[in-house]
Every structure is written in structure tokens, then in C-alpha cells.
Amino acid sequence: MCLPTGTQNLKELFDENILTDAGADESTGGRKARLITLNKNVYFSVGIELSPKHIRFIAINLKAEELAYEKLEYPFSNTPEYRMVYAKKLEEFLDRFGFSRERLLGVGITMPGIINEQEGIVEIAPVLQLHHMKLSLLTEVIPYPVYVQNDASAGGVAEWWNYDWPSAMAYVFLGKGVGGALMIDGKPFEGLNRRSAEFGHMCIHPGGNLYNCGRQGCFESYCSSSVLSDDLGMDIKDFFQRLEEKDPYIMGVWNQYVSHLVTAIHNIHMVLDCEIVIGGILTPYLEDHMPMIRKKLQEKSFFPDEERYIHLGRCQGKANCIGVALHFIAEFLEQI
Secondary structure (H helix, E strand, C coil), rough: HHHHHHHHHHHHHHHHEEEEEECCCCCCCCCCEEEEEECCCCCCEEEEEEECCCEEEEEECCCCCCEEEEEEEEECCCCCHHHHHHHHHHHHHHHHCCCHHHHEEEEEECCCCCCECCCCCEEHHHCCCCCCCHHHHHHHHCCCCEEEHHHHHHHHHHHHHHHCCECCCCCCECCCCCEEEEEEEEEECCCCCCCCCHHCCCEEECCEEECCCCCCHHHHHHHHHHHHHHHHHHCCCHHHCCCCCCHHHHHHHHHHHHHHHHHHHHHHHEEEECEEEEEECCHHHHHHHHHHHHHHHHHCCCCCCCCCCCECCCCHHHHHHHHHHHHHHHHHHHHH
């Protein structure tokens, strides 16, 4: 790029307030170099996560840094009243934190289900009991640009952004549902029918537990967060507290859980041979247990020197919200 063109481009970006001065660099003998940086807060986007029991809101800037976050306990229902609730709460969220609508790039909505953009429907979302629901029902209540994405795919985008893998990464989401994403060169590989990385419906125990999808032995039926909480009449925090106290029953449940998790992770790695990131609401509790999980993976692997391919997500329970909001950030940065 020649100097006049570079100067003109910089002027336009400064005029739009996208770039800002960042002082001067150390002198190398001549004039000090002028430092320029992205004005990261000039625009922002919002992510909304719809889950069976909660609605989450997050606002992020151009560097994907969290500006504000809220979690609302509100059960999902396929009703106009529910949709009006999150639309109203979005406006309250923007007002509460003083966000200018003029700087809002867009609003992403993420949910646990197979999203078919071409047909404009949620094909199926078992944990929300949805089947062939029009996407327009979700988007028409919001007066801003809206994008709808599967929750695990969104989480994969967020973790890729944080880890910045050079080639491929599999993301495994552990929550009320179990899902995933396969990231290749920074973009989700969606498959022929936008159904790739539906790890939750991978059979890890033929003839095993009957799941609400109508099939037996699904990964999700053995490793959803409900196995460690709702099914036991407690929350996740209580479970891991009792595990720390070495409650015999809880230890037995945990050992079974880890056994099934390791089987699934091992199978995914044997097929894809890439880095694997575990995300979702369990990640804050898994750090202390990773040495055991890695050891079991090593024991199961055909390649005994490989067990360092497994990582914990850095976004934890906010990954899905962040990832769907990143849609508008990436879109904006690409068109500059």
C-alpha cells in the first residue's frame, strides 16, 4: 500500500472514531513512531442465550471483552409472552448500563437446537421441546439486526477466539444439554445439513439410558449437568462440595460420570485428531479434576503419549452468549 493510500485510509478510520492514538513508540534514533490502536468501545454487540431455565444477556466490545452481563431466572416457553419478556429485558439491559443504540451492531440469540437458516426454522430442540419453529418468532420482537445460532456452535466460536487455534478445534459443551462445534480455520464446520458436531446424540452406551430424544445411550443422557444436579435434587455447587468432602455416594456418581465423559472425549479425538475444548457451566469445577481425566484418557488411548489435547474453556458459562455476539463483531471487522 502506498503512503497516500495508507494515510487516507487511516484518516477515514479516525474520522469514524474506529482508530485512536496510543501515544508514541520508543525512538530508534529518529522521530518517535506514532502508535495507533483500535477504539475497542466505539461499537458493541449483545448476545442473548435462551436455555430451559435461564435467559442470559451479555454485551461485548470490538475485542470481545465483556462490558456487561446479566442472568435472569425465567423458564423457557414457546409463547408470545416469553418472547416479549426477553425483548423487554434487552431494552432494560441496554438502559441499565447506559448503552447507546446507535453503537449497537446487532443482537445474537443462541439456543440449544438445530438451526436451519435457509428454511428459517429451528428444526428441533429436544431440551426446549421445540420442533420446526419459525426463527421469525424469535427475531421479530427485537428492533435491531438479529442473528440466531446453535448454542454449542456459538460457544465454539467464543473459545476459538480466546484460544486462537491454528487449524482445527472440537468444542464440547456440557450443560443441561450436551452439544458441540467443530471449528476449522476459525469458522464452524456445519456439515451438509447443519448438524455436525451433535456430540450429545453420539451413542456411548448401546442399549443404555433412554433419553428424551427417544434413543438409548446418548452422550447427553450420561454427561449433561443434570446428572450431577437435577437428577440428584441438588445444584452443581452442592455436588462438588460434597465431592470435595468425599461423600461415598457422590464419589460413585462422579466416577461413573468421568468414565462416560472420557469415553466420549476419546471417541471424538480418535475420529477428529484435533484439540478439544470442554466448555459450559461445569468448567469452573473441572480444573482440579483434569489430571485424573487426562490420566484416564491416556490409559484409553491407542497412542499413550497423547493426552494433552484436552483443554478447559476460558469463557466458562458465558461462552454461548459471547460467541453469538461475536457474529456481529466479526462481520463489522471484516468489512472495515
